[in-house]
Amino acid sequence: MNATDTAFILVCASMVFVMTPALALFYGGLVSARNVLSTSFHSYASLGLVTAVWAVCGYSLAFGSDASGIIGGLDYVFLAGMAGPAPLAGNLPHAAFMMFQCMFACLTVALISGSYAERIRFSAMLAFSLLWTVFCYCPMAHWVWGGGWMAQMGAVDFAGGAVVHMASAAAALACAHAVGPRLRIGLTGTSPHNLPMTLIGGGLLWFGWFGFNAGSALAAGPLAAHAFATTHLATAFGMIGWLLVEWMRTGKPTTLGAVSGALAGLVAITPAAGFVPLGSAMFMGFAGGMVCYAGVLLKNRFRYDDALDVVGIHGIGGTLGAILTGVFASAQVNGVNGLLYGSPRQLLVQTVSVIATWGYVYLASRLILLLVDKAVGLRADPDEEAAGLDLNEHHERGYSL
Amino acid sequence: MKKIEAIIRPSAFDRVKEALSELGVHGMNYTEIKGFGRQHGHVEVYRGRTIAVDFLPKVRFEVVCHDEALERILKAILDAARTGGPEGPGKAGDGKIFVSEVLEAVRIRTGERGRDAV
Numbered sequence: 339m340n341a342t343d344t345a346f347i348l349v350c351a352s353m354v355f356v357m358t359p360a361l362a363l364f365y366g367g368l369v370s371a372r373n374v375l376s377t378s379f380h381s382y383a384s385l386g387l388v389t390a391v392w393a394v395c396g397y398s399l400a401f402g403s404d405a406s407g408i409i410g411g412l413d414y415v416f417l418a419g420m421a422g423p424a425p426l427a428g429n430l431p432h433a434a435f436m437m438f439q440c441m442f443a444c445l446t447v448a449l450i451s452g453s454y455a456e457r458i459r460f461s462a463m464l465a466f467s468l469l470w471t472v473f474c475y476c477p478m479a480h481w482v483w484g485g486g487w488m489a490q491m492g493a494v495d496f497a498g499g500a501v502v503h504m505a506s507a508a509a510a511l512a513c514a515h516a517v518g519p520r521l522r523i524g525l526t527g528t529s530p531h532n533l534p535m536t537l538i539g540g541g542l543l544w545f546g547w548f549g550f551n552a553g554s555a556l557a558a559g560p561l562a563a564h565a566f567a568t569t570h571l572a573t574a575f576g577m578i579g580w581l582l583v584e585w586m587r588t589g590k591p592t593t594l595g596a597v598s599g600a601l602a603g604l605v606a607i608t609p610a611a612g613f614v615p616l617g618s619a620m621f622m623g624f625a626g627g628m629v630c631y632a633g634v635l636l637k638n639r640f641r642y643d644d645a646l647d648v649v650g651i652h653g654i655g656g657t658l659g660a661i662l663t664g665v666f667a668s669a670q671v672n673g674v675n676g677l678l679y680g681s682p683r684q685l686l687v688q689t690v691s692v693i694a695t696w697g698y699v700y701l702a703s704r705l706i707l708l709l710v711d712k713a714v715g716l717r718a719d720p721d722e723e724a725a726g727l728d729l730n731e732h733h734e735r736g737y738s739l
Numbered sequence: 740m741k742k743i744e745a746i747i748r749p750s751a752f753d754r755v756k757e758a759l760s761e762l763g764v765h766g767m768n769y770t771e772i773k774g775f776g777r778q779h780g781h782v783e784v785y786r787g788r789t790i791a792v793d794f795l796p797k798v799r800f801e802v803v804c805h806d807e808a809l810e811r812i813l814k815a816i817l818d819a820a821r822t823g824g825p826e827g828p829g830k831a832g833d834g835k836i837f838v839s840e841v842l843e844a845v846r847i848r849t850g851e852r853g854r855d856a857v
Contacts, residue, residue, distance in 0.1 A: 529783055529790055588784050598786060634786045647786060 340429040346558035347434050353549025354441035356542055358385050358448050364539030364597075365452055366736075367532040368646050372726025373456045374531065374736035380451030380463055387464060388444045391471045393417050396443060397436050399476035400484050401426060407487035410480045426484070427556045438553060439483075443475055445550075446502045452646030453510035454517045454716075457723050460731045462716045469706045470509060474699050478505045482691075492684070493691035494667065494674050496565065497554035499609025499660045500695045507653025508696045510644055512703035517716050519643030521723055533594055540597035544573055547604050551611040561672060565611040569604065572611075572623025576603015579627025587631075595631075598651060602630035605655030610663040613674055618666035622659065630655045657692055664688030740841040740857055741809050745800045746774065747820040747834040752798050754819040759802065762815050766857075767802045778832030797834065803841055803857055813838070 362381035369377045388396070395415050402410030413419060417436070424435035447467050454463065478501045481488040488500070495501060522528055530536065551569040555562035580599025581591045606626025607619055614622065633654030634647045644650065664685035667676035675681040710716060717723075722730035729735060747755055752769070759767060773794035780793040804812055813836060818825040822833050844856040 525790075529792075530785055584787070588787065590784065592784060594785055631787065638788065650786075 339423050339431055340557070343429045343557045344431055344434055346562070347430055347438050347553055347556065350549035350553025351434070351438040351441050353546045354438065354445065354553065355385075355546075357445050357546035357550065358382070358441075360539045360542030360546055361445065361448050362539070363535050364543060365455060365536075365646055367535030367537075367539065368452075368530045368594075369456055370528055370726070371531040371737060372728055372735075374728065375734060376460065376727035376731055377451070377455045379460070379732065380455065380458075381448035383464065384444050384448040384451075384467060387467055388447045388471050389440055391468055392436075392440045392443055396471055396476050397439065399472065400443075400479035401436075401439065402484075404480070404485045407481070407485075407490055409477055409486075410484050429557055435556075439479070442498060442502060442550070443471060443479070446475055446498070446506050447471055449502070449506035449648060449652060450509045450513060452648040453644045454513040455645040456727065457520050457718055458513075458517055458716060458727075459714065459718050460727075461714045462710050465710045465714055466513075466706055469710070470703060473706065474505060474509060474702050475501070478695065478699065488691050488694070491687050491690065493687045494613055494663060494684075495609045495660065495691070496612040496663075497551045497608045499605075499656045499663070500691055503605050503608060503652040503656030504660065504692065504695045505699045507649045507656060508699035509703040510648035511642065511653065512700050512707060514637075514642040514644040514649070516704060516707035516711065519641075520645065521720060523643060530594065537593060537597055540601060544600060544604065547573070547608075551608060555612055561612050564616075564671060567616055568607055568611045568614065568619035571616060572607035572619045572626065573600045573603040575620045575623035576600050576606065576627035576630075579603070579624040580631050581627075583628050583631045598630070598634070598647070599627035602626040602633075602651050602655045605630070605652050606659040606662070608656070609659045610666065613663055613667040613672050614676075615666070615668050615671055618662075618668075622662050622666065625662070626655045626658055629658050653696075657696075660688050660692050661685070740844060740854070741804055741806060742839050742841045743800070743802045743804065743809070743812060743816070744837045744839075745802075745816045745820065745834065746772070746797050746836075747800065747816070748822075748832060749796055749798050751820040751833075755800060755816055758815040758819040759800075759812065762808075762811060764802055764804065764808075764812065767800055769801070770799045772797050772799050776832070776835065778830075795832070803844060805854060805857060809838065 362378040366374045366378040398414035399410045402413040420432045424430045424432040427435050480486040482495045482501050552562040552566040577596050577599040580595050584595040585591045603623035603626045606622050630651050634650030637644050665677045667674045668679050669675045677685045774797050775793050783790045821827050822830040845852050846856040
C-alpha cells in the first residue's frame with residue numbers, strides 16, 4: 339500500500355461525493371419552484387440509500403470474486419474482509435477503494451432522477467433506486483471494472499462512460515417511458531426556476547469530475563495528471579461546441595447552454611480520459627457539446643419526457659465518448675490503441691459494450707419499473723403533480739418568501 | 740371620492756411615486772402584478788425548447804382621492820409613466836389607468852368616515 343496514492347484517492351473520493359449534492363443543485367434549479375425540494379431530494383436521498391445498499395451487498399456484487407464474468411461473489415457482503423490492500427488496486431487500502439467506488443454508485447443513481455423529476459412518487463423512486471443499484475449498477479460495474487465479461491472482451495471505460503453515463507441514461511429513458519410525460523410541458527410556470535443554482539451545481543460537478551476522472555487512475559501518477567488535463571480540456575471545448583450550435587440555431591447563447599455544453603464535454607471524455615491524447619480530448623469535448631445539443635432535441639421528436647435531459651446529455655454524450663475512445667485511444671497514453679492507431683478491433687468491442695449497456699439496462703429498468711408500479715404506484719396523482727411534489731410528497735416548500 | 744388604479748411599467752415605478760408625493764398624496768399602495776395588453780410578451784429558450792411568456796411584470800398603484808384632486812393626479816401619473824416623459828411618444832406597454840367611484844371610506848384608528856378618512 340502506498341500513502342501518497344491513498345491520500346490522493348481519499349481526496350478524489352471526497353470530490354466525487356460532492357458531485358451528488360452538486361447534482362441536487364443542478365437539477366433543483368432546472369425544475370419549477372414547487373418541485374425544487376423533491377427534485378433535490380431525489381439526488382440527495384441516493385447518498386443515504388445507495389451507500390446502504392453498497393455496504394450490504396452492492397460492493398460485493400460489483401467487485402467480489404468473479405462468477406462467470408456476470409456478477410461478483412458474496413465475499414464482501416456487509417463489508418466483510420475490508421482489511422488490507424484492495425485486490426483490484428494493491429497500492430490502496432481496500433476501504434479507500436470501496437469508498438471511492440461507493441461515491442460513483444451514489445452519483446449514477448442520482449443522475450437518473452433527471453428523467454422522472456416533477457411527477458414520481460417518492461416511495462416509488464426509493465424502491466426503483468434500491469433495485470436498480472442491485473440489478474443494474476452492480477452488474478455493470480462488475481462487467482467493466484470488476485473483471486467481468488466486458489473487461490475480458492477488452493472494452494475500456496476509464497471512469498464510467500458505460501457504467502455511469504450510458505447506464506443512467508438507459509434507465510432514464512426507461513423511466514421516461516414508464517412514468518409518462520409531465521402534465522404541463524412548455525407552458526407558463528414551467529421554466530427553470532433558478533438557473534443561478536444550476537450554474538453553481540454545474541460548476542461543482544466540473545470540480546468534482548477532476549476527482550472522478552483523475553482518481554480513476556487509482557494512483558497519484560502521470561496517468562492521473564493526464565486524465566485531469568483531458569477532463570478540463572474536453573469540458574472547455576464542450577462548452578464552446580454547444581454555444582456555437584446554439585448561437586447559430588436560435589440566435590442567442592444561453593448560460594444554461596454553457597453549463598450543459600460543459601457537462602456534455604465531461605460526459606464525452608469520461609470513458610476516454612486516461613486513454614486518449616490531449617488533442618483528441620479537445621476534439622471529443624467539442625464534438626460532445628455539439629452532438630448533445632442535438633441530443634436534447636431528440637425528446638421533442640420522439641415524444642418522451644426526459645425532464646432534465648439525462649438521455650440527451652449522458653446517453654448521447656456517453657455513447658459518443660465510448661465509441662470515440664475506440665477511435666482515439668493511444669497505447670502511448672495507457673497501453674490501448676484505437677482505430678486511428680491501427681486497432682479496429684477496439685472500436686468493435688467498444689460498440690458491443692455500448693449496445694449491451696443500452697440493451698441490458700433499458701430492459702432491466704423497465705422490468706424493475708413494472709414491479710415498482712405494481713407494488714407502490716409510480717406516479718403522483720394529477721392534483722398532487724399540479725400543486726407540486728414538495729407540498730404533497732414531503733409537506734414542505736422550498737421557498738416561503 | 741375616486742379610486743385610481745394605475746397599471747404601469749415597473750421601470751416607471753419611482754417616477755410615479757415621486758410625482759404623487761410631490762402632489763401631496765400621502766397614502767398609496769402598490770402591487771406587483773403580471774399581465775398583458777397590446778405589448779407582446781417574449782420567448783424564453785431552454786436547451787433549444789421555446790417557452791412563450793405572455794404575462795409581463797407590471798406594477799399596479801392604487802390611490803383614493805377627493806374628486807377635485809383627480810385630474811391633477813391623473814396628469815401626474817400620465818406624465819411620469821409615459822415612455823419618453825410628458826412630451827414623449829409613448830409605447831405599447833406603458834399601461835392603463837382606471838378610475839372608479841368610492842362609496843365610503845373609514846379610518847380604522849378613529850372611526851372617521853367619508854372625506855375626512857381619505
